[in-house]
Amino acid sequence: MKKLCSFVLSLCILCSTLLTGAFAATLQSNQAAYQLTHDPIGTEPFAYSETESHSVTLLPLDTVIHSESGPLLYIELFTYSEGSGYWSLTSVATNQEELTLSDTDHIYHISTLDETAPFPNGTLDRGIWVRGTQSSSLHPITITGEPVDEWAVDLVNGAIGMNLIPTHMKGQDLRTPINRTQFAALTVRLYEAMSGQSIPTPATNPFTDTSDQAVLKAYSMGFTAGISKTQFGANTLLTRQQAATMLCAVYEKLGGTVTASSLPFSDADQIEPWAVTPVSFVSTNGIISGYPDGRFAPNDTAKQQDCLIMALRMYQNLKP
Numbered sequence: 001m002k003k004l005c006s007f008v009l010s011l012c013i014l015c016s017t018l019l020t021g022a023f024a025a026t027l028q029s030n031q032a033a034y035q036l037t038h039d040p041i042g043t044e045p046f047a048y049s050e051t052e053s054h055s056v057t058l059l060p061l062d063t064v065i066h067s068e069s070g071p072l073l074y075i076e077l078f079t080y081s082e083g084s085g086y087w088s089l090t091s092v093a094t095n096q097e098e099l100t101l102s103d104t105d106h107i108y109h110i111s112t113l114d115e116t117a118p119f120p121n122g123t124l125d126r127g128i129w130v131r132g133t134q135s136s137s138l139h140p141i142t143i144t145g146e147p148v149d150e151w152a153v154d155l156v157n158g159a160i161g162m163n164l165i166p167t168h169m170k171g172q173d174l175r176t177p178i179n180r181t182q183f184a185a186l187t188v189r190l191y192e193a194m195s196g197q198s199i200p201t202p203a204t205n206p207f208t209d210t211s212d213q214a215v216l217k218a219y220s221m222g223f224t225a226g227i228s229k230t231q232f233g234a235n236t237l238l239t240r241q242q243a244a245t246m247l248c249a250v251y252e253k254l255g256g257t258v259t260a261s262s263l264p265f266s267d268a269d270q271i272e273p274w275a276v277t278p279v280s281f282v283s284t285n286g287i288i289s290g291y292p293d294g295r296f297a298p299n300d301t302a303k304q305q306d307c308l309i310m311a312l313r314m315y316q317n318l319k320p
Contacts, residue, residue: 032067032125033067033068038060040058041058042058043157044056048087053147053150057129057131059133061102061132062101062102063130067112069124071097074111077108078090079106104131104133104134111123111126112124146169146172155308164190168182169185169186174303175304177303178304180215181212183238183307185215186307187218187247190247190250202216202220207219219232238301241296244281260276263283268296283296285317
């Protein structure tokens with residue numbers, strides 16, 4: 001819960017002029033949407049601490065950020081510390097209607113307050129990280145502000161730019177493990193992107209623990225099964241060999257043929273018999289890589305950012 005503050009950001013960075021006309025872009029974080037007067041022009045990673053990093057969305061100077069929820073913006077201003085090498089919080093403003101990016105020296109974490117929450121108000125969403133820039137050389141990309149590891153930033157941005165990220169993963173920390181519901185939604189988004197066809201929502205639901213439409217679509221297409229006849233296991237985490245198997249099910253539904261080849265992994269004997277062919281297929285086709293030490297680690301839980309990258313590689317390498 002974040003405490004309300006009464007002071008305003010320095011140097012008049014908050015613009016009081018109401019926006020008119022159409023917005024150029026939208027950034028979304030969980031339940032909140034932020035309208036922009038300019039399109040994002042890239043991203044860059046930054047370190048908040050020794051163990052925590054985020055990806056900041058770069059926006060042209062004079063971009064106005066305006067919440068759909070009205071004057072409920074909670075804005076944290078971060079300044080780079082030469083001593084620590086990290087960006088640190090220097091000031092906060094609350095109950096703002098919009099923010100104008102007037103300099104390139106600060107990073108802003110913008111979230112929306114929940115006006116229905118008791119005092120002090122809580123935030124409705126995880127927020128978005130933004131920074132003003134004068135550069136126009138970065139590749140155009142619209143992202144939703146999810147934290148990822150630095151090495152994964154460009155690949156995750158590529159997946160998001162191809163509209164592969166499902167709603168279930170927006171606003172989430174993509175460095176964390178993926179559950180069965182999220183991956184089912186990812187397979188639906190991947191199939192629709194690769195086939196150009198929408199999957200209709202089934203009329204029946206065999207599960208008692210979920211009514212999620214993406215899950216039902218994935219189940220109807222054969223991308224996934226339940227953990228029992230009536231249980232889907234919605235919040236159960238997914239392993240790497242399970243991810244490989246579900247991706248192969250998507251490829252077969254697209255008309256492709258999944259064939260086995262040799263397994264170049266030192267722990268190949270740990271892969272379940274039902275996953276041997278899928279694992280060999282995705283590794284051969286550059287969809288899922290092994291670890292630098294030669295292992296595939298079939299029973300490791302798959303991270304959300306890794307699964308987005310798997311979807312990206314499948315789209316790039318196997319699209320009909």
